Every structure is written in C-alpha cells, then in structure tokens.
Amino acid sequence: MKVAANKIYLPLFVLILLVQLYLPSFKACILMQLAALGGIFIFGNVKLSGNFLDMLKPFLFLLLLGFVATIFNSYAFYNISKDIFHFIKPITGLLLGYVIFRQVNNEKLFVKSIVVAGILSSLIHLFIVFVIIGFSTAIEEIRLFTRDNFLDLFALFFLIYYKKFFKADMFKIKLIWWLALALIIISVILYFSRTMIILAFLLVVAIHGLTRITPVTVKLFAVFVVSLALLFTYLSNANIRRDAKGLEGFLYKVKIAPEEMFKTRINREDHRDLWDHWRGYEANRAYMLMEEKPYSFVIGTGHGSLVNLKFNAPLTGESKGMRYISELHNGYMYIFYKTGIIGIMVYLSIMFWWYSYIYRKQTFINIIISAIGLFYLISSLTITGIYNSRDIIIMILGAALFFAESNLKKTNNIEPIQTT
Incomplete structure (x- = not known):
C-alpha cells in the first residue's frame, strides 16, 4: 500500500510545486491545489491531528477577520474573491504538504x-x-x-x-x-x-x-550586524551606477535594499526615486488610506480593499497601467492594511511559533521548520512573506510539520488526537 502511495503522491507533490512556480495564473494554481486536496480527502484515508488543526486556526482567524471590515464597505466581488484566494493559500499549502506526506509517511522520501x-x-x-x-x-x-x-x-x-x-x-x-x-x-x-x-x-x-539565542550566538550576531553595517557603508560610498549591468547592477540593488523598504518621502514624478523605493511608496499609500478610516488600524480595511497609487503604474503588460492594487510587497503592511493590528499580532505569533522549534530536539525537521519561521519574518518585509502568491515554502512546511509531529509521537509513544 505504501509503495502505491509513493507512486501517486510523490509525483503529485513535485507537480504541484513546479506548477506553483511556473504557471502564471495564481487562481489556477489555487484551484488545482484545492482539486488535489479534494481528491486526496475523497480517495485517501486522511486524518488530521489536533495539533495540526491548532496550527491552521490562526490562518482561519485571519481569513475570517478580513470579512469584518468588508461588511461595512461596498467592495467589488472580484476584489473580495481575489483576497479570499490569497488568504486561503497558506491553509491550502499547509494541508497539501501535511496530507500528502501523511500518506507517504517517509521522511527520507x-x-x-x-x-x-x-x-x-x-x-x-x-x-x-x-x-x-x-x-x-x-x-x-x-x-x-x-x-x-x-x-x-x-x-x-x-x-x-x-x-x-x-x-x-x-x-x-x-x-x-x-x-x-x-x-x-x-x-x-x-x-x-x-x-x-x-x-x-x-x-x-x-x-x-x-539561531538559538545563547551568549555565543548573541556575540556572533553582533559581529554580523557590524559586518553588515560596514558593507552598506562601503556600498553607500562606492560609485555604483544605477543603470550598470552585470555584477555592478546587482550591487546597486543590494545598496538600496534598506531604503527601498522604508523610505516613504518619494517624488512620484522622479521615476528613478519612485522605482528605487517602490515598496516604501506603496506601503505609505496604504497607511495614508488607513488614516481616512481610523477603525482600520484595529480590524483593517477588509477583503476587497484596494490601495490607490494615485497614478497608473506600469506594473503589468497593460498599456494603461494599474492605479489600484490589492497586494503589497511588504507583507506586514499587507496584513495590517487588510486585518489591522489584530491581524499583525496573529501573523507574528505564527512565525515565532515556528521559530521556537529550534529549542526542541535538534532534528533535521525541527531545524527546517525554525529556519522557515525566521525566513518568513524577514521575507515579509519584501515579498509578502507567507502570502506571496508564488510561495512554495508553505507546502514544504506542511510536510515538515507532519514529520515533526510524527517524530514527537515516536519519542513519547503517545497517539495524538485525530480528526477525520
């Protein structure tokens, strides 16, 4: 039975990962993943542990929280549905990784x-x-x-x-x-x-x-911070051209990385200033719109809300550009805009929960889960973190969470509570 499971589920998992990376349509990817989940639940003997269900609850809460502000606004159904797809993506990804490898049940595979x-x-x-x-x-x-x-x-x-x-x-x-x-x-x-x-x-x-906090790692972190500061000091003073090609062009991108995220005073008419600090610009526009609705700082602006860029930005292949956007590069601002400070607190708690696995038994799986938690903490500043539309890490994490649970069960020799 396990051999049959391997032949079915492993190719399916690989296919889903590749489709997520290379199929341009985000909605098509999610629909395919939902179809795969439906097939697995119908034809497979799927069981979800109580621990794993607890892991999904914060994401379900964020999904539902997004509807609170939606009730008080008249948003287009298309935009609401688009946000729903984004907010169910982590749930779908975690479920896929978990249920597929619960069927396979082989960490090496x-x-x-x-x-x-x-x-x-x-x-x-x-x-x-x-x-x-x-x-x-x-x-x-x-x-x-x-x-x-x-x-x-x-x-x-x-x-x-x-x-x-x-x-x-x-x-x-x-x-x-x-x-x-x-x-x-x-x-x-x-x-x-x-x-x-x-x-x-x-x-x-x-x-x-x-990545465990110890006296040694604190010292190493201090050395790393100093080294990083020296690197950016050098890059800031180096004559690196913005329009350079090859390695010099890459170094320019590294040079402007900090201010790209945090600079908010941007001259929209100066295209160089605007595109070099685009992440900061769109985040600032979102914040300014939230100031118009003070309640949004608590519960967000809801599913279906858009950010008015105040000009038609050439973000897609369309000649007219886009004036209103739903997603932001800064994942923290994205969650804050949609679900407010409540959502941000929940979002942070999820990632710190995953990071805390480094303080458990030092297994390969626990290390990977912790590293993913740390990565999401950082990548949420630049590429929307967990809610990045092309993210495949969440599926790897779902599988890792199953094996972490399975390894703990073997260690404690305790059968977890299961829900069909």
Whole structure:
C-alpha cells in the first residue's frame, strides 16, 4: 500500500510545486491545489491531528477577520474573491504538504522529493536562461523571466546535508550527486536574488544550531550586524551606477535594499526615486488610506480593499497601467492594511511559533521548520512573506510539520488526537 502511495503522491507533490512556480495564473494554481486536496480527502484515508488543526486556526482567524471590515464597505466581488484566494493559500499549502506526506509517511522520501523537484526546476530555469533569453549579461533581463526560486535552495541544502542527518548517501552513484549539486548551484546563482541569499544564510546558520539565542550566538550576531553595517557603508560610498549591468547592477540593488523598504518621502514624478523605493511608496499609500478610516488600524480595511497609487503604474503588460492594487510587497503592511493590528499580532505569533522549534530536539525537521519561521519574518518585509502568491515554502512546511509531529509521537509513544 505504501509503495502505491509513493507512486501517486510523490509525483503529485513535485507537480504541484513546479506548477506553483511556473504557471502564471495564481487562481489556477489555487484551484488545482484545492482539486488535489479534494481528491486526496475523497480517495485517501486522511486524518488530521489536533495539533495540526491548532496550527491552521490562526490562518482561519485571519481569513475570517478580513470579512469584518468588508461588511461595512461596498467592495467589488472580484476584489473580495481575489483576497479570499490569497488568504486561503497558506491553509491550502499547509494541508497539501501535511496530507500528502501523511500518506507517504517517509521522511527520507520527503527530502528526496524536494531534491528531485529542485533538479527539474533547475533544468527549467537553465533552459529559460540559455535558450529562451539567450543568456544576456544584463541581470535585469534574466530576472525579468526568473525572479526567486526557494525550491532550488531547499533542494541544494537537502542535497548537501542529507548524509549529515540521515547517515546515508542520497544517491548510490556519487557522480549523480555531483551532477545534481553542480546543476542546482548554477541555477541558484543565476537568479541573482537578494532574498535567496538571505534564505541560504538562514539555512546554514540554522542547520549549525546558530539561531538559538545563547551568549555565543548573541556575540556572533553582533559581529554580523557590524559586518553588515560596514558593507552598506562601503556600498553607500562606492560609485555604483544605477543603470550598470552585470555584477555592478546587482550591487546597486543590494545598496538600496534598506531604503527601498522604508523610505516613504518619494517624488512620484522622479521615476528613478519612485522605482528605487517602490515598496516604501506603496506601503505609505496604504497607511495614508488607513488614516481616512481610523477603525482600520484595529480590524483593517477588509477583503476587497484596494490601495490607490494615485497614478497608473506600469506594473503589468497593460498599456494603461494599474492605479489600484490589492497586494503589497511588504507583507506586514499587507496584513495590517487588510486585518489591522489584530491581524499583525496573529501573523507574528505564527512565525515565532515556528521559530521556537529550534529549542526542541535538534532534528533535521525541527531545524527546517525554525529556519522557515525566521525566513518568513524577514521575507515579509519584501515579498509578502507567507502570502506571496508564488510561495512554495508553505507546502514544504506542511510536510515538515507532519514529520515533526510524527517524530514527537515516536519519542513519547503517545497517539495524538485525530480528526477525520
């Protein structure tokens, strides 16, 4: 029975991850995931533990909280439905990862499935870079087609650290391991992504136990902060051109990263100033709209609310541009705008809950869950965090939560409460 489950559920999981990354339509991805969940619940013997249901409750609360302010406003149904899809995405992702690997129930196969998905994703990425784009030296042209890919990063670290935690080789033939490693590394580098660098750093320090708060890690963190300050001091004083190509263009992006998020005094008529600080601009516009409705600071503006940019921004391929947007790059401002301070408190509690896994038994799964919690805390500043429409990490997390629960059950030899 398990062999049959592996043949069905592992390819399904890999397919869902790749579709989430490469299918442009967010709604189509969610509908596919809901269909997959429906099929698993109908044809599989699905059980959800009480602990896992507790993990879903904060997301259900945020989903329902978003309807409170909606009741008092006349929003278009299309915009309301769009927000609903975004707010059910974490629930769908967690459920998919959890129920699929509850059927498989093999931690090693979970890790291997991520590596296989990463290899396929790397091949797709390199095909895009070298064939479709024709390998341009302009980073902005490469990133126009390929933004971030956290699947590749997880695959890379799972591949490297598999033997450390599972005391065995992932592939019987060593050459396959080296080829997979080279392929994924090349793919990761060619994303030129600042956010992927952050995740890579977090995975390294988490795997080596350096995200626990101890006297040693506090000192290391202080050294890191000083080093980071020196780096940005150097970049701020270096003559790095905004319109430069290649590595210099990437360094310019790194240089402006802090002010890109937090600068709010922006000259909208100065396109250089506007696009270099776009995240700050849209967050400031959202806050100014909330000031018009003081209650929104508590419960948000609700599902269906839009942010008026005050001009038609060329954010899509449409010639007329977009004046009203629903999503924000800053995930904290996005949650604050939709659900108020109550939503922000719930959102933060979720991520700190996941981070706290580092203080449990130092297993591979607990380390990964904690690193994901930390990453969401940081990525919520730039790419909407948990509510990023292309995020695949939430599905990896759902699977990891099942194995954390399963490992704890084996340790305590206690059967968890189950709900059909």
